[in-house]
Amino acid sequence: MKKYDYLVVGAGLFGATFAYEAAKRGKHVKVIEKRPHIAGNIYTKEVDGIQVHQYGAHIFHTSNQKIWDYVNQFADFNRYTNSPVANYKGEMYNLPFNMNTFNEMWGVRTPAEALAKIDEQRQEMAGKKPQNLEEQAISLIGRDIYEKLIKGYTEKQWGQKATDLPAFIIRRLPVRLTYDNNYFNDSYQGIPMGGYTQIVERMLDSDLIEVEVNTDFYDHRDDFLASADKVVFTGPIDQFFDYQLGELQYRSLRFETEEKPVGNYQGNAVINYTDAETPYTRVIEHKHFEFGKGDKNKTVVTREYPADWHRGDEPYYPVNNQENNQLYAKYQELAKEQPNVIFGGRLGQYRYYNMDQVIAAALKTVAKEFDK
Ligand code: FAD
Known part of the structure; x- marks a missing residue:
């Protein structure tokens, strides 16, 4: 008998949702994560009362009431409304x-x-x-x-x-003929008060779930595969198959985070720099996600620099052009030959997922797995 029912590779939102649902059904789950922390790209870290979004600004928004209710089990959300501002050579424009x-x-x-x-x-x-x-x-x-x-x-x-x-x-560019700066059209929107990490912490908080961070699947691949009846794999699918059909492409990002000795640096959580000369695309001032909560004399800002991706870099955005989608389809064929491995999440399914979509995708996988 294997030690675990499921081995989940990756403690992001997909892996954590699956682990939570599996444990709820009495299954024994091991979660491994190569980063030193859980929560994947939604990880937030507190700095003097300010929740810092370590991997870029994350705003939860959805029109799916079931997903909204689901995520609200794990955190209380505030009523943050995303209203980014564009800075074009010093001219400020509201968006969208x-x-x-x-x-x-x-x-x-x-x-x-x-x-x-x-x-x-x-x-x-x-x-x-x-x-x-x-x-x-x-x-x-x-x-x-x-x-x-x-x-x-x-x-x-x-x-x-x-x-x-x-x-x-660009298929369409929505134009809003009202004085409304709310970026999203979704029915529900907000930021979890106290950060996103708590969501994943609560999902993984079970006697039936063991979590190991700083643990890369590839360091002990065979042992990990032998340890569980089934594997839920949320890392890059091409890497799982040792890139044998070729490499999928991604765009990457570099984050530069800085503490500043002022209470309010830019007056908004998100400012987009829309000129070509400024090398970063956005500056995030994290405290505005929670309406200025935290140290009154200090703020934390992050500049986001888009970057080319090379193997070994963090793969943030799949490049879903025709060539990559065709290659991914071939990897999907290989995946069918691995009936005990479920590929999930933005890297396992090579798809840009918002948080609500990744939870919905994980719940769909759960339904397929358990409600047969
Ligand atoms: P991840 O969070 O990437 O989790 C996968 C995990 O697997 C990672 O932690 C990784 O370290 C781990 N892993 C990979 N390989 C291995 C291995 N070999 N061994 C062990 N562990 C491994 N969504 C929104 O809804 N609103 C937003 O505002 C928003 N903003 C975003 C901004 C940015 C800059 C980015 C990049 C994404 C944004 N998203 C947003 C999307 C959101 O981040 C994703 O929906 C979500 O994080 C996907 O979860 P996941 O579990 O699929 O992937």
Whole structure:
């Protein structure tokens, strides 16, 4: 008999949700995590009462009431509303594109004036089929907004010129003709008071779950595989198969975090730098996620630098272009030959998942596994 019913590789939200549900059903679970902490990319760490999002700003938002209720079992959420601001060479614009943005950009005051201005700007591409991201954006919203709020940010994110990026990356650009800076359209939104790590801590808090951090699956692969009836694997799927079909691509990020001796540095949790020259895309001031809670004379800010990914770097965003999706499909075929391994999460399923989506995906896996 094996020691565990399940070995979960990766203590992120997918692995933790699976482990919690398995333990609830009386299963014995071992969770291993190569980082020195649990919670994967949603990990938050307290610095003088300020919850610092260690792997980039995380805002929970969903329209799925079941997922909202589910996650609220593990933390109390505040009513934080994401309202990022763009800084283009010192000009400040509200996001997402709404009446405040149009007023700041053109001085227009009514929806009719804004629509007329957008239509006038879009004329540049009238009758032409967009051949790249730049043309697509201009055809949707016009040159002013493209140049000041889309071009530089997108080029930094992808590490490529907008004219070299395919048009399909931007399918639509939602335009809001109200003075509403709420970035998300979802019914539910918030930040867990006291940080995200507690969610995963509570999920893993069971006599039936053993957790080991600083433990890389590949250091004792055969022993780990032999230790459990089944494996839930949330690391990169191509690595599991030793890259035998080739390497999937990712975009990476570099975070530069700094404590500053001021109570309020930038007046907002998220400021996007949309010019091409500033090397970072966003500056996060963490205390604003909890309305300024924490040390009154201190703040913590993080600059986010997009980065190319090379094997060994942290793989943050899957690059879901046709080539990579086809390669992933081939890995899925290999995965079918491993009936005792379940691949899950953003790396195991090579898909960008928001937190609500990753919980939903884990619960779907749970249903498939246990409610047969
Ligand atoms: P992860 O959190 O990556 O967990 C996988 C774990 O597996 C990692 O901890 C990793 O160290 C571990 N692992 C990998 N290989 C091994 C190995 N060989 N051995 C042991 N352990 C291993 N979502 C939102 O809903 N709202 C947001 O605002 C938001 N912002 C984001 C900002 C950024 C910068 C990023 C990158 C993501 C953001 N997300 C956001 C998405 C969110 O982070 C993911 O939905 C979630 O973290 C995915 O959980 P996961 O368990 O699939 O992956």
